[in-house]
Amino acid sequence: MTSERPTTLLAELTHRCPLHCPYCSNPLEMVRAGGEIGTEDWKRVFTEARALGVLQLGLSGGEPLVRKDLEELAAHARGLGLYSTLVTSGLGLTRARAERLRDAGLEHVQISIQDADTAVAERIAGVASVKQKRAAAALVKELGFAFSINVVLHRANLDRLGAIVDLAGELGADRLELANTQYYGWALENRSKLMPTREQVTRAQEVAQEAIARYRGRMQILFVLPDYFEQYPKPCYGGWGKLYLVISPDGRVLPCHGATQISTLTFDNVRDHSLDWIWQESPAFNAFRGDSWMREPCRTCPRKTVDFGGCRCQAFALTGAAENTDPVCILSPERGMIDEAIEGHEEPLEYRYRTLAGEPQRV
Amino acid sequence: MEVSTEAVPKLWKLARLDYDAVRGRPVLLYPEGAVLLNDTGRAILELVDGRRTIGQIATVLNERYQADVTADVIEYLTHLAERELIRDI
DSSP: OOOOOOOEEEEEOOSOOSOOOTTOSSOSSOOOGGGSOOHHHHHHHHHHHHHHTOOEEEEESSOGGGOTTHHHHHHHHHHHTOEEEEEEOSTTOOHHHHHHHHHHTOOEEEEEOOOSSHHHHHHHHTSOOHHHHHHHHHHHHHTTOEEEEEEEEOTTTGGGHHHHHHHHHHTTOSEEEEEEOOOSHHHHHTHHHHOOOHHHHHHHHHHHHHHHHHHTTTOEEEEEOOGGGSSSOOOGGGSTTTSEEEEOTTSBEESSTTGGGOTTSOOOBTTTSOHHHHHHHOHHHHTTSSSTTOOTTTTTOTTHHHHTTSOHHHHHHHHSOTTSOOTTSTTSTTTHHHHHHHHTOOSSOOOOOOOOTTOOOOO | OOOOTTOOOEEOTTOEEEEETTTTEEEEEETTEEEEOOHHHHHHHHHOSSSSOHHHHHHHHHHHHTSOOHHHHHHHHHHHHHTTSEEOO
16 A cells, blocks of 8 residues: 555557667567557546546557547546646657647647757668658647657767757757666667767766756756766656556556566556556555665665665666666666676667567668 | 846746646646645736736735735745746746
């Protein structure tokens, strides 16, 4: 049981996506179309989420626009009073669909941009996409949505951060999220090719700080240092099972989008249980609440109420035990593996692209 | 941050005031965020309409609460302005 109420639900409506970005936060083993839960399931889940306290809804994926019921889901969410964000590549956002989404009450659209340089952007996405993204951005502006651009940063685009910020400004974004790659799932597979150098990160930080000041009042810019380059780990969404939940396309409920990689946990499904039960009672959501699960050095550390031992998914992926201190922490006995990874960047940048198994490689 | 009572505060165009019936609290919603408000916060934000000055907002509330809350109004709006939820002050 917990007294916490979640504020944010990320609904991964599908894993299908026209893009193949090598840092995708979806798991390596993705859900196929036939495994996705249906419209009525999602609507019920949104209703249950609102009753549980959720205020913010991310309609995400994969590419959520491949779901033909997206407009119906957006309308249902708005009817519940949720503030919804469409998290999209922009591909598939035709005028007709954008207008229907606006009429359904969708408030905020977030479009991903891979780079300011078209050739690099399309090499990252693994598909020609820049023209469609620009057209989608123009539509979002024209129809009056709140508009964010999200850019995942890594070695191949960090040196163009200034140009990326200015491109977002030209496209008229209200917000720009500069998200340094987090190494889970596909990004962990491609870590040595995505890993920036220390010099790149230092310079990017300076560029970001200058841009934040220059665009203040016009475009809100968010830039967080990549955790590998920090001394202490990130507090995972305010702690495991505290504020945030993710529902994967097949209906499994996760405390974090990277959690499916923790193979020692079983995640309950909205097909079998109410969202309330899963949040309050399910073993997976209670696994890392509080601090009784912690090992040293976390257990006696004064920072345990600040960062909660860091990311459980990262601890599992890198150390093999989700109860361990996130190895990003300088107090972790395993921090050395992070420094080795930083030094271990590789050329040339031949990525392993994100694909659903069996899907033809389009790169 | 030095704020004049002549300033005309405006809510960020992407933010909206709502009521969360689950928590029984007024709430400010905006992209990727939510701030739960108390009744005082709501009383202030309901008067932020892009026309009233901070001084005029304070006058309304001073009368309502029969006390001088000008400094509280300035502090509250300054705090939200630092988070870019209030603009133009």
